[in-house]
Every structure is written in structure tokens, then in C-alpha cells.
Amino acid sequence: MKPFSLARPRDFAGAGKLAKDRRFRLPVIKAGGMDVVDHLKEGLIEPDLLIDVLRIDDQPEIREADGAFHIHANATLANIAASRSIARRAPVVAQCCASAATPQVRNVATAAGNLLQRPRCWYYRNSQFDCLKKGGHRCFAFDGENAYHAIFGDGPCHIVHPSNLAIGLSVCNASVRLTGSDRDAVSLADLFHMPDRGLLSEHNLKTGEVVTEIHFEPRSTSAFYAIKHKQSFDWPLVAAAAALELDGDRIESATVTAGAVAPVPWALPHVGEALVGVSLDDDTALRRACATSTRDARPMSDNEYKVRLLPVAIRRAILKAAGREVMS
Ligand SMILES: Cc1cc2nc3c(=O)[nH]c(=O)nc-3n(C[C@H](O)[C@H](O)[C@H](O)COP(=O)(O)OP(=O)(O)OC[C@H]3O[C@@H](n4cnc5c(N)ncnc54)[C@H](O)[C@@H]3O)c2cc1C
Ligand code: SF4
Incomplete structure (x- = not known):
């Protein structure tokens, strides 16, 4: 070094x-x-x-103001997961943090760092593979080992977005406050870009821009569901975040985002539309709406299994958000 x-x-x-x-x-x-x-x-x-920004503690880690949550950039995943107020008013955010990594990692990992961590692609992480993301000329995953790679997007890089927190925040109308440039904030939806808009980084921050806080709105009927190899510490194979408005058992509106399937948090507005009017007691209709999630999927040689897992994760996130039994 x-x-x-x-x-x-x-x-x-x-x-x-x-x-x-x-x-x-x-x-x-x-x-x-x-x-x-x-x-x-x-x-x-x-x-x-x-x-090293870790010692900057100019604001409380978590505060509520103007009907929204404000999380300090250095708030740890452990403290976000443990916040009773977030667990009650935006459970999807508490759950996505609680589901990330291990207790040891969550005690250290910060909110901003989690959002801006780099992808987990094993070729990227190995200094011997000079892939597109490192300025090289080929994607080794495309015709190599791609079990944990994207099923959505046209490449040329096929990473999956790594941050649990970004998936949870994406159904809460979140934005990121910034210092260091002429803009104060950027919406979470505009924070990340697809590989065809730049290979060397995954976010749209300019040089010198630093995240100071993250804002998001409460979504009391919401949940995060991740399917993993090992529940104790793995990154998800597939994850889903859902925020619902319910009229009794009937879904009035739904916002759904998929994780670990695309280079960015993968918003699924057509799934939200398909869910409108569906009764939670009508499992056939619920499964049919969730199955629309994979209509644009283009799996590679080793990750077709994700096409089968995604509707399962979404259905379970919806049932979990509604306080229903999920393991069926
Ligand atoms: C065993 C294991 C399992 C894991 N599983 C998961 C998982 O399931 N889900 C998940 O989401 N993560 C998982 N992680 C990843 C872990 O959560 C992240 O590495 C961690 O959240 C990064 O946060 P950090 O504060 O340590 O960031 P750092 O490593 O300090 O920084 C990460 C990036 O953020 C940038 N950055 C940090 N703060 C700011 C700021 N204020 N403004 C601008 N840029 C900033 C840094 O420059 C860097 O590019 C796992 C990690 C391990 C080791
Ligand atoms: S998926 Fe992206 S990071 Fe991985 S090998 Fe291909 S270009 Fe590199």
C-alpha cells in the first residue's frame, strides 16, 4: 500500500x-x-x-422535523435499525438496515457510506481483473461467472446495486443533502446512474460534493424483504421494498423497488399499478401482480434463478408490510 x-x-x-x-x-x-x-x-x-469524516457529529443522528425523517450522514445502520420511531413510521428503512451485513458491520457502517459503497462484483473486487469498471476493455461477468449479477439493464457492466439502505429509502421519497457545490440536495432517484451513463462510478455526485444528511418521508405500511444464502450476514440474492396504502384488505396504491437485480435500485411502477385494487386475501391475484415484476428481465447464464425469486420477494414484502404471514 x-x-x-x-x-x-x-x-x-x-x-x-x-x-x-x-x-x-x-x-x-x-x-x-x-x-x-x-x-x-x-x-x-x-x-x-x-x-476521515467519521468524527463529524454536527447534528443528531436521527431527527424528525416537518413530517420527515432526517438522518445524519454518519448515522450507523445499527442506530437506524434500532430507532423506534423509524421502525414504527417507516419500517422499511429500519428493516433494510437491520438486514444488512452483521451486527459488527452495522455498528460501524454509516448511512452515507452504505449508499455510496462500491459494487460487489468479484471481478471488480479482484485487482487482477482489469474490467470495464476499472478502465479495461471487457466485462468478465458477461461470459464468465455471473450468478450474483444483474437481470435488468443493457450493460455494458452488469453489477447489482449493493446498498440495502438505498432500496428501503427508494419507496420513501428520499433525498440526500449535500455540501461542496452549488446544489443543496439530490433526490435518491437521481443519485445513481446506469452503466451506460458512466462506468467508473455508480453515483452522480460531483467532485467535492459530500453527503451531510438523508431525508425521507414516513411510510407506516411498508416493509423490506431479502432472500439470502445465509440470513446472518450475506448481501441479498434478491430483495424487495414495498410501501402500501390500504383500504381494509384492498391495496389502494403500492410503491415497489427491487434490489440486487440491477445496477441501480430497480423501481417497478408497473408492479405498483398491477397491485391497485388487489385484495390481500386473493393470493392468486397477488401472485399474478407480483409476476409482472420480471417481464423485462434478461438473465445471464448463471442467474436465471433470480427471475424466479423476485416475485417471491415482492409478494413477501407486501404481505410483511400489511402485517400478514409471509412464509408460504
Ligand atoms: C460481511 C459483510 C456483509 C455485508 N452485507 C451487506 C448487506 O447485506 N447490505 C448492505 O447494504 N451492505 C452490506 N455490507 C456493506 C457495508 O454495509 C458497507 O461497506 C458499509 O455500509 C459502508 O459504510 P462505511 O461507513 O463503512 O463507508 P466507507 O467505507 O467509509 O465509504 C464508502 C463509500 O462512501 C463514500 N462516503 C462515505 N461517507 C460519505 C459522505 N458523507 N459523503 C460522500 N461520500 C461518502 C466513501 O468515499 C466511499 O466511496 C456488508 C459488508 C460486509 C463486510
Ligand atoms: S459486471 Fe461490471 S464490475 Fe463486474 S466485471 Fe463486468 S464491468 Fe467489471
Whole structure:
């Protein structure tokens, strides 16, 4: 590992200034460091400046104001999952945090770091594969081992978006507050981009922009459901977030997003439309609406199983949101 300087700015504005300081070739922001330190150890990045923002605690970790939740960029996944208020008023957000990683990771991992962690593609994570995402000329997953890759999107990179928190927030009209540029905020929907809009990064932050807070609206009838190899610590094979408006047992409106199936949180507005008017007691209609989730799927050689899992995860997220039994 090459030597680098370490800076501990007092606030996020200071971090933003350092991130665009031209004296440095590659300044990198570190929060909990779970992903950044992995990158350093694997030789995937060689910063000359590490900007440690973890000690910045200029706001409470979690607050409610103007009918919305405001989470500090450095709030840990553990504390978001443990917030009674979030669990009651936006259960999908508490659940997606509780479902991520292990207790040890959740105690350290921050909200902003979770949103902005890099993809898990094993070719990307291995310094010996110079793939498209690292400036190379080919995607090794496309005709290689792609069991954990995308079933949606046209490439040319086939990663799946890695953040549980982004999937949960995506059904809560979330936005991210910023410092370091001429804009104050960006909606969660505009935070990430597909690979055809840029391969070297997954988000739309400009150089020097730093996340200070995340805002989202309550969704009291909502849930997150992940299907994993090992429930204890794996990233999801497939995940779903659902937020419902119910009239008795009937769905009046539904917002559904799929996770671990596309390079960005994969919004499924047509599934929401198909769910309108469906009674939760009519399981045939519920399954039919959830099955529409895969109509545009284009699996690769090893991940056709995700096409079968996705409607299951969505149905279970819907039933969980409504407080129903899910394991059938
Ligand atoms: C065994 C294991 C299992 C895991 N399972 C899951 C899982 O199931 N679901 C899941 O979502 N995650 C999972 N993770 C990933 C883990 O949750 C993330 O690595 C972690 O959330 C990253 O947060 P951090 O604070 O450590 O970020 P860091 O590693 O410090 O930073 C990550 C990225 O965010 C950027 N960044 C951080 N803060 C800011 C800011 N304020 N403004 C701008 N940029 C910023 C950094 O520059 C970096 O690019 C798992 C990790 C492990 C080790
Ligand atoms: S999926 Fe993306 S990150 Fe993985 S090998 Fe292909 S180009 Fe690289």
C-alpha cells in the first residue's frame, strides 16, 4: 500500500474543500471505512489523501422535523435499525438496515457510506481483473461467472446495486443533502446512474460534493424483504421494498423497488399499478401482480434463478408490510 496523508476536517464543508483540493491526485472520503479500507487493502485505490469524516457529529443522528425523517450522514445502520420511531413510521428503512451485513458491520457502517459503497462484483473486487469498471476493455461477468449479477439493464457492466439502505429509502421519497457545490440536495432517484451513463462510478455526485444528511418521508405500511444464502450476514440474492396504502384488505396504491437485480435500485411502477385494487386475501391475484415484476428481465447464464425469486420477494414484502404471514 502506498503512503497517504490523513485529514480529519471538523465539518463536511471542510471535507468538501479537501476533496477538490488540486494539490491532491486522489483524495478519498472515509466514513466507517468498511468499504474504503477493503479497497485500500486490495490495492483497488491508491489515494494520496484520506479524508476521515467519521468524527463529524454536527447534528443528531436521527431527527424528525416537518413530517420527515432526517438522518445524519454518519448515522450507523445499527442506530437506524434500532430507532423506534423509524421502525414504527417507516419500517422499511429500519428493516433494510437491520438486514444488512452483521451486527459488527452495522455498528460501524454509516448511512452515507452504505449508499455510496462500491459494487460487489468479484471481478471488480479482484485487482487482477482489469474490467470495464476499472478502465479495461471487457466485462468478465458477461461470459464468465455471473450468478450474483444483474437481470435488468443493457450493460455494458452488469453489477447489482449493493446498498440495502438505498432500496428501503427508494419507496420513501428520499433525498440526500449535500455540501461542496452549488446544489443543496439530490433526490435518491437521481443519485445513481446506469452503466451506460458512466462506468467508473455508480453515483452522480460531483467532485467535492459530500453527503451531510438523508431525508425521507414516513411510510407506516411498508416493509423490506431479502432472500439470502445465509440470513446472518450475506448481501441479498434478491430483495424487495414495498410501501402500501390500504383500504381494509384492498391495496389502494403500492410503491415497489427491487434490489440486487440491477445496477441501480430497480423501481417497478408497473408492479405498483398491477397491485391497485388487489385484495390481500386473493393470493392468486397477488401472485399474478407480483409476476409482472420480471417481464423485462434478461438473465445471464448463471442467474436465471433470480427471475424466479423476485416475485417471491415482492409478494413477501407486501404481505410483511400489511402485517400478514409471509412464509408460504
Ligand atoms: C460481511 C459483510 C456483509 C455485508 N452485507 C451487506 C448487506 O447485506 N447490505 C448492505 O447494504 N451492505 C452490506 N455490507 C456493506 C457495508 O454495509 C458497507 O461497506 C458499509 O455500509 C459502508 O459504510 P462505511 O461507513 O463503512 O463507508 P466507507 O467505507 O467509509 O465509504 C464508502 C463509500 O462512501 C463514500 N462516503 C462515505 N461517507 C460519505 C459522505 N458523507 N459523503 C460522500 N461520500 C461518502 C466513501 O468515499 C466511499 O466511496 C456488508 C459488508 C460486509 C463486510
Ligand atoms: S459486471 Fe461490471 S464490475 Fe463486474 S466485471 Fe463486468 S464491468 Fe467489471
